[in-house]
Amino acid sequence: MICSDVPEEIGDLYRLYLALNFMRKPIITGAFGKETWWTMKEMLVATVGGEAELIAKPVAVFDVCPSPPLLWSDLTCQNLIDCARSGIPSELVSMPLAGATAPVTLAGAVVQHTAECMSGVVICQLTQEGAPIVWGGSPATFDMREGTTPMGAVGTWMIDCAYTQIGKVLGMPTHAYLGMSDAKIVDAQCGLESAGGTLLAALAGVNMVSGAGMMDFESCQSHEKLVIDAEIIGMAKRLIAGIEARDEPIALTLMRSMGHRADYLADPHTRKWFQEELYIPSEVIDRGSLDGWKSRGAKTAFERASDRVDQLLKNYQPGPVSGKLAAELRRITTAAAQKFGMDELPPLPEE
Amino acid sequence: MSEDLLARITESIVEGEPESVVALTRKALESGLQPLEIINQGLVPGVNVAGEKFARGEFFLPHLLIAAKGMQAAMELLEPELATRQQVHEAVGTVVIGTVQGDIHEIGKSLVGTMLSANGFKVYDLGVDVPKEDFVARVKETGADLLGLSALLTTTMIGQREVIENLVQAGIRDQVKVIVGGAPVSQAWADEIGADAYAENAMDAVEVARRVLM
Numbered sequence: 319m320i321c322s323d324v325p326e327e328i329g330d331l332y333r334l335y336l337a338l339n340f341m342r343k344p345i346i347t348g349a350f351g352k353e354t355w356w357t358m359k360e361m362l363v364a365t366v367g368g369e370a371e372l373i374a375k376p377v378a379v380f381d382v383c384p385s386p387p388l389l390w391s392d393l394t395c396q397n398l399i400d401c402a403r404s405g406i407p408s409e410l411v412s413m414p415l416a417g418a419t420a421p422v423t424l425a426g427a428v429v430q431h432t433a434e435c436m437s438g439v440v441i442c443q444l445t446q447e448g449a450p451i452v453w454g455g456s457p458a459t460f461d462m463r464e465g466t467t468p469m470g471a472v473g474t475w476m477i478d479c480a481y482t483q484i485g486k487v488l489g490m491p492t493h494a495y496l497g498m499s500d501a502k503i504v505d506a507q508c509g510l511e512s513a514g515g516t517l518l519a520a521l522a523g524v525n526m527v528s529g530a531g532m533m534d535f536e537s538c539q540s541h542e543k544l545v546i547d548a549e550i551i552g553m554a555k556r557l558i559a560g561i562e563a564r565d566e567p568i569a570l571t572l573m574r575s576m577g578h579r580a581d582y583l584a585d586p587h588t589r590k591w592f593q594e595e596l597y598i599p600s601e602v603i604d605r606g607s608l609d610g611w612k613s614r615g616a617k618t619a620f621e622r623a624s625d626r627v628d629q630l631l632k633n634y635q636p637g638p639v640s641g642k643l644a645a646e647l648r649r650i651t652t653a654a655a656q657k658f659g660m661d662e663l664p665p666l667p668e669e
Numbered sequence: 670m671s672e673d674l675l676a677r678i679t680e681s682i683v684e685g686e687p688e689s690v691v692a693l694t695r696k697a698l699e700s701g702l703q704p705l706e707i708i709n710q711g712l713v714p715g716v717n718v719a720g721e722k723f724a725r726g727e728f729f730l731p732h733l734l735i736a737a738k739g740m741q742a743a744m745e746l747l748e749p750e751l752a753t754r755q756q757v758h759e760a761v762g763t764v765v766i767g768t769v770q771g772d773i774h775e776i777g778k779s780l781v782g783t784m785l786s787a788n789g790f791k792v793y794d795l796g797v798d799v800p801k802e803d804f805v806a807r808v809k810e811t812g813a814d815l816l817g818l819s820a821l822l823t824t825t826m827i828g829q830r831e832v833i834e835n836l837v838q839a840g841i842r843d844q845v846k847v848i849v850g851g852a853p854v855s856q857a858w859a860d861e862i863g864a865d866a867y868a869e870n871a872m873d874a875v876e877v878a879r880r881v882l883m
Contacts, residue, residue, distance in 0.1 A: 320823045329824060350824065385773060417731070418776050462729035465780055465870055466852075537823075537852060 325658035335651040342637045348381035364646045373405035383411040384434040386419035402442045402449035409452040410438040417460040428480045453485030454493030469498040470511030479522040497529035504620045520554035542623035556597035675711040682715025685735035687742045694743040704747045716787045737787035760791035765807045766817035767795035769828030774821035780871040801832045820851040830862040846881045
């Protein structure tokens, strides 16, 4: 996310400022500069109350990206070293582009990814043995007509899954960019690419998946796509939870007593287990009859998603950020902004 | 015989065989064909056929790039010959291209450079992370007709505006046509920053470059 209402030089720390004010989930972030990294660290330390506390309970993971093929830039190498020294988790995001910056053969691209991430692990661990690190990436195949890097291509997903397998063999936590689409609107291409990638990520056992809400390669964040992706993720989580022999086992007693009566719907066993066993989607997914759908306005997935976005935003209760922390975050960020000519930060959404 | 050689040169450009292109070009020179004939009736038709096949969906970027490589390899052989004979291969135009400061993305930019070069432009590719002053200096030095600016990040595309401002300050804005491109770039952005044109991809860039010079 690039915010265009603040000076470019503080783009990285400003989005972290926003995240720390509103997000209660782990944050994946990254620095655009060597110095701004330190400001971002200051904000993280302020959030948890100390450097030791931050090491014990990380709040954010920093993406660090080698430059394919087989190079580290001064900036990202420095970020990696600073993360390692401070015990802040770094996520290696190697991004071979098969056929452009890496061999077009998928195996070749995976090997390049391994080499780049391995070098990142070496840099990190030589700096600080035991520093937390994630085996991640954002590879793609190269579209040979458009010269673009499709995140919705099956070859892209295959490289992701293959390098995830390697990361697991090495005993590393893994990350991948999956669940994105190259579509410009929330349409069938958007749905199929997002679902394909997300389900594969689940089956491959990727630990951290970046991509929900992202479309038009990685250049657009869509609220509507985000709530649709939430449905896909819900399904994916249900998928990897698997099939369990629930109840004594497999409800044999129940089946014997039911015999040929199709009366399961009314049975207590069904009421007891259905919410755990079935992924129950929101109204974004339409499962009504044709007439039902018509009577509700004959809405498209995009329209239903849009309604849900409105509803979620309306009912949103921001978790409490203590006044003291909010003030400290504002102080740090304002000081950084002033160095680049902005006296006051833009108001926060709730203001 | 000479037609046959020229046809074979065209074919080896299209087939993507740079070594054959060079060998046949050498043969053609030895047989007495003029460098300009070889270029205009052997190499250029080959590049054009490759471009047409790409437009029809038969050829893809790798085919185009290998065709361009064949052309470049042959030109390396022919340029000294042109010089010796005091002949000039008239370039369609002279272009300075590069990726703006702070941005190290180069694939798209290099593709554009290659396609422009294969289509008869004289291209000075300044590489990536190019300071604005360097763009201006090179445009002055080469008398370029066109300046191509590439940016792949929303944070670095601002650099395209800054280069244009620098051209204005240097008093040479009206001497060169500026074409901008890159993933976050659009016609709207090009209009906003006062660029002369926007090119969406490498093939488009050739069309746009030709149109802008007309």
